[in-house]
Amino acid sequence: MSTPFRRARQAITHALRYVFNLFLPTTCPACQNPLPPSEPLTFCAPCYAKMPWWNTAQILPPSLPPAIASFAAPCLYAEPLRSAILHLKFHHGLPYAAPLAKLLLPHLPTTPMLIIAVPSHPSRTRQRHYNHVVAMARYLVQHSGHTFHPTALKRIRKEEPQSAKTRAARLKLPASAFRANRKLIEGKNILLLDDIYTTGATARACALALRKAGAASVHVRTLAYTPPGT
Numbered sequence: 001m002s003t004p005f006r007r008a009r010q011a012i013t014h015a016l017r018y019v020f021n022l023f024l025p026t027t028c029p030a031c032q033n034p035l036p037p038s039e040p041l042t043f044c045a046p047c048y049a050k051m052p053w054w055n056t057a058q059i060l061p062p063s064l065p066p067a068i069a070s071f072a073a074p075c076l077y078a079e080p081l082r083s084a085i086l087h088l089k090f091h092h093g094l095p096y097a098a099p100l101a102k103l104l105l106p107h108l109p110t111t112p113m114l115i116i117a118v119p120s121h122p123s124r125t126r127q128r129h130y131n132h133v134v135a136m137a138r139y140l141v142q143h144s145g146h147t148f149h150p151t152a153l154k155r156i157r158k159e160e161p162q163s164a165k166t167r168a169a170r171l172k173l174p175a176s177a178f179r180a181n182r183k184l185i186e187g188k189n190i191l192l193l194d195d196i197y198t199t200g201a202t203a204r205a206c207a208l209a210l211r212k213a214g215a216a217s218v219h220v221r222t223l224a225y226t227p228p229g230t
Protein backbone atom coordinates (compact mmCIF):
# COMPACT_ATOMS: atom_id res chain seq x y z
CA MET A 1 0.00 0.00 0.00
CA SER A 2 1.39 3.45 -0.85
CA THR A 3 2.42 5.76 1.97
CA PRO A 4 -0.42 8.36 1.59
CA PHE A 5 -3.04 5.57 1.66
CA ARG A 6 -1.37 3.96 4.67
CA ARG A 7 -1.28 7.30 6.50
CA ALA A 8 -4.93 7.98 5.66
CA ARG A 9 -5.93 4.52 6.88
CA GLN A 10 -3.96 5.02 10.13
CA ALA A 11 -5.59 8.42 10.68
CA ILE A 12 -9.10 7.01 10.10
CA THR A 13 -8.41 4.05 12.40
CA HIS A 14 -7.13 6.40 15.08
CA ALA A 15 -10.15 8.73 14.76
CA LEU A 16 -12.60 5.83 14.97
CA ARG A 17 -10.87 4.36 18.04
CA TYR A 18 -10.82 7.76 19.72
CA VAL A 19 -14.55 8.34 19.09
CA PHE A 20 -15.30 4.78 20.19
CA ASN A 21 -13.32 5.32 23.43
CA LEU A 22 -15.40 8.39 24.22
CA PHE A 23 -18.49 6.19 24.39
CA LEU A 24 -16.95 3.28 26.25
CA PRO A 25 -17.42 3.04 29.99
CA THR A 26 -14.48 4.87 31.52
CA THR A 27 -11.73 2.36 32.14
CA CYS A 28 -8.79 2.27 34.55
CA PRO A 29 -5.70 3.73 32.83
CA ALA A 30 -3.49 0.95 34.25
CA CYS A 31 -5.44 -2.33 34.06
CA GLN A 32 -8.16 -1.05 31.67
CA ASN A 33 -10.96 -2.67 33.68
CA PRO A 34 -14.22 -0.68 33.62
CA LEU A 35 -14.61 1.87 36.41
CA PRO A 36 -17.82 2.41 38.36
CA PRO A 37 -19.80 5.29 36.76
CA SER A 38 -19.64 7.09 40.12
CA GLU A 39 -15.85 7.31 39.87
CA PRO A 40 -14.89 8.49 36.41
CA LEU A 41 -11.46 9.86 35.58
CA THR A 42 -9.52 7.91 38.15
CA PHE A 43 -7.88 4.51 38.68
CA CYS A 44 -9.71 1.39 39.88
CA ALA A 45 -9.44 0.79 43.64
CA PRO A 46 -6.94 -2.15 43.41
CA CYS A 47 -4.60 -0.15 41.11
CA TYR A 48 -4.92 2.99 43.22
CA ALA A 49 -4.03 0.95 46.33
CA LYS A 50 -0.84 -0.20 44.59
CA MET A 51 0.14 3.26 43.29
CA PRO A 52 3.93 3.71 43.75
CA TRP A 53 3.77 7.04 45.60
CA TRP A 54 7.21 8.63 45.92
CA ASN A 55 8.23 9.05 49.56
CA THR A 56 11.03 11.61 49.31
CA ALA A 57 12.19 10.80 52.85
CA GLN A 58 13.02 7.24 51.70
CA ILE A 59 14.20 7.92 48.14
CA LEU A 60 15.91 11.26 48.01
CA PRO A 61 15.23 13.67 45.12
CA PRO A 62 18.00 14.04 42.52
CA SER A 63 20.40 16.96 42.67
CA LEU A 64 19.20 19.56 40.17
CA PRO A 65 21.20 21.51 37.59
CA PRO A 66 21.23 25.30 38.16
CA ALA A 67 18.70 25.86 35.34
CA ILE A 68 16.00 23.93 37.26
CA ALA A 69 14.56 25.70 40.32
CA SER A 70 12.49 22.78 41.61
CA PHE A 71 11.36 19.27 40.72
CA ALA A 72 8.54 17.10 42.06
CA ALA A 73 6.65 14.01 40.97
CA PRO A 74 3.82 12.17 42.74
CA CYS A 75 5.10 8.65 41.98
CA LEU A 76 8.07 6.46 41.20
CA TYR A 77 8.15 4.88 37.74
CA ALA A 78 6.76 1.47 38.71
CA GLU A 79 3.57 -0.53 38.26
CA PRO A 80 0.71 0.15 37.99
CA LEU A 81 1.59 3.72 36.96
CA ARG A 82 4.06 2.43 34.37
CA SER A 83 1.30 0.58 32.48
CA ALA A 84 -0.94 3.65 32.65
CA ILE A 85 1.78 5.88 31.13
CA LEU A 86 2.45 3.33 28.38
CA HIS A 87 -1.29 3.11 27.59
CA LEU A 88 -1.45 6.90 27.43
CA LYS A 89 1.57 7.16 25.12
CA PHE A 90 1.36 4.22 22.79
CA HIS A 91 -2.12 2.70 22.70
CA HIS A 92 -4.49 5.47 21.62
CA GLY A 93 -4.79 6.33 25.30
CA LEU A 94 -5.68 10.01 25.04
CA PRO A 95 -8.68 9.62 27.44
CA TYR A 96 -6.14 8.62 30.12
CA ALA A 97 -4.44 12.04 30.07
CA ALA A 98 -6.97 13.46 32.56
CA PRO A 99 -6.75 10.77 35.29
CA LEU A 100 -2.97 10.79 35.04
CA ALA A 101 -2.68 14.58 35.12
CA LYS A 102 -5.01 14.59 38.13
CA LEU A 103 -2.23 12.86 40.14
CA LEU A 104 -0.07 15.95 39.60
CA LEU A 105 -2.54 18.54 40.92
CA PRO A 106 -1.36 18.44 44.58
CA HIS A 107 2.27 18.79 43.42
CA LEU A 108 1.94 21.95 41.34
CA PRO A 109 3.51 25.21 42.52
CA THR A 110 0.99 27.50 44.22
CA THR A 111 2.16 30.61 42.32
CA PRO A 112 0.51 30.83 38.88
CA MET A 113 2.98 29.88 36.16
CA LEU A 114 3.12 29.27 32.42
CA ILE A 115 2.92 25.53 31.75
CA ILE A 116 5.14 24.29 28.94
CA ALA A 117 4.87 20.65 27.87
CA VAL A 118 8.17 19.00 26.94
CA PRO A 119 7.77 18.88 23.17
CA SER A 120 8.13 15.84 20.96
CA HIS A 121 9.60 16.32 17.52
CA PRO A 122 6.65 17.13 15.17
CA SER A 123 7.24 13.88 13.23
CA ARG A 124 6.83 11.84 16.42
CA THR A 125 3.61 13.67 17.34
CA ARG A 126 2.33 12.91 13.81
CA GLN A 127 3.08 9.20 14.28
CA ARG A 128 1.18 9.16 17.58
CA HIS A 129 -1.50 11.65 16.37
CA TYR A 130 -1.34 13.53 19.66
CA ASN A 131 1.14 14.83 22.23
CA HIS A 132 0.22 13.13 25.50
CA VAL A 133 2.04 15.75 27.62
CA VAL A 134 0.09 18.57 25.94
CA ALA A 135 -3.13 16.67 26.75
CA MET A 136 -2.11 16.52 30.42
CA ALA A 137 -1.23 20.24 30.38
CA ARG A 138 -4.71 21.09 29.06
CA TYR A 139 -6.30 19.20 31.97
CA LEU A 140 -4.07 20.98 34.51
CA VAL A 141 -4.95 24.41 33.11
CA GLN A 142 -8.64 23.65 33.53
CA HIS A 143 -8.13 22.63 37.16
CA SER A 144 -5.51 25.10 38.43
CA GLY A 145 -4.56 28.75 38.20
CA HIS A 146 -1.79 28.08 35.70
CA THR A 147 -1.81 29.03 32.02
CA PHE A 148 -0.49 27.06 29.07
CA HIS A 149 1.10 27.78 25.72
CA PRO A 150 1.39 24.87 23.26
CA THR A 151 4.16 26.20 21.03
CA ALA A 152 6.36 28.35 23.26
CA LEU A 153 9.02 25.61 23.24
CA LYS A 154 9.75 23.54 20.15
CA ARG A 155 11.90 20.53 19.50
CA ILE A 156 14.01 21.32 16.48
CA ARG A 157 16.17 18.20 16.32
CA LYS A 158 14.84 14.70 16.02
CA GLU A 159 16.65 12.42 18.43
CA GLU A 160 16.20 8.80 19.27
CA PRO A 161 13.57 8.63 22.06
CA GLN A 162 15.30 9.07 25.44
CA SER A 163 13.75 5.74 26.52
CA ALA A 164 15.73 3.96 23.78
CA LYS A 165 19.11 5.23 25.04
CA THR A 166 21.47 4.18 27.79
CA ARG A 167 21.63 6.40 30.86
CA ALA A 168 25.01 7.80 29.77
CA ALA A 169 23.76 8.58 26.25
CA ARG A 170 20.67 10.34 27.62
CA LEU A 171 22.81 12.82 29.52
CA LYS A 172 24.22 14.14 26.25
CA LEU A 173 20.91 15.66 25.03
CA PRO A 174 21.91 19.24 24.12
CA ALA A 175 19.93 22.41 24.81
CA SER A 176 20.16 23.12 21.06
CA ALA A 177 17.62 20.31 20.49
CA PHE A 178 15.00 22.82 21.71
CA ARG A 179 14.11 26.40 20.82
CA ALA A 180 12.07 28.67 23.08
CA ASN A 181 10.05 31.69 21.89
CA ARG A 182 11.49 34.69 23.73
CA LYS A 183 8.34 36.80 23.24
CA LEU A 184 6.27 34.23 25.12
CA ILE A 185 8.87 33.19 27.69
CA GLU A 186 10.78 36.29 28.80
CA GLY A 187 10.28 37.14 32.47
CA LYS A 188 7.88 34.22 33.06
CA ASN A 189 8.02 31.53 35.73
CA ILE A 190 7.74 28.27 33.81
CA LEU A 191 6.21 24.99 34.91
CA LEU A 192 7.85 22.43 32.64
CA LEU A 193 5.73 19.30 32.33
CA ASP A 194 6.78 15.80 31.23
CA ASP A 195 5.74 12.21 31.91
CA ILE A 196 8.93 10.70 33.41
CA TYR A 197 12.11 12.14 34.96
CA THR A 198 14.96 9.67 34.62
CA THR A 199 18.37 11.29 34.22
CA GLY A 200 16.86 14.78 34.03
CA ALA A 201 18.65 15.34 30.71
CA THR A 202 15.50 16.28 28.80
CA ALA A 203 14.32 18.62 31.56
CA ARG A 204 17.80 20.17 31.77
CA ALA A 205 18.02 20.75 28.00
CA CYS A 206 14.55 22.33 27.96
CA ALA A 207 15.30 24.43 31.05
CA LEU A 208 18.52 25.74 29.49
CA ALA A 209 16.67 26.72 26.30
CA LEU A 210 13.94 28.41 28.38
CA ARG A 211 16.42 30.30 30.57
CA LYS A 212 18.32 31.38 27.46
CA ALA A 213 15.02 32.84 26.18
CA GLY A 214 14.67 34.86 29.39
CA ALA A 215 12.55 32.62 31.66
CA ALA A 216 12.68 33.91 35.26
CA SER A 217 12.59 30.35 36.64
CA VAL A 218 11.87 26.79 35.49
CA HIS A 219 10.05 24.33 37.79
CA VAL A 220 9.82 20.74 36.57
CA ARG A 221 6.88 18.42 37.29
CA THR A 222 6.53 14.87 35.98
CA LEU A 223 4.19 11.97 36.74
CA ALA A 224 7.02 9.69 37.76
CA TYR A 225 10.64 9.67 38.87
CA THR A 226 13.07 6.86 38.07
CA PRO A 227 15.80 6.79 40.72
CA PRO A 228 19.34 5.79 39.61
CA GLY A 229 19.90 2.04 39.62
CA THR A 230 16.30 1.07 38.90
Ligand SMILES: [Zn+2]
Nearest residue numbers: 028031044047
Ligand atom coordinates in the same frame (compact mmCIF):
# COMPACT_ATOMS: atom_id res chain seq x y z
ZN1 LIG B 1 -6.91 -0.76 37.47
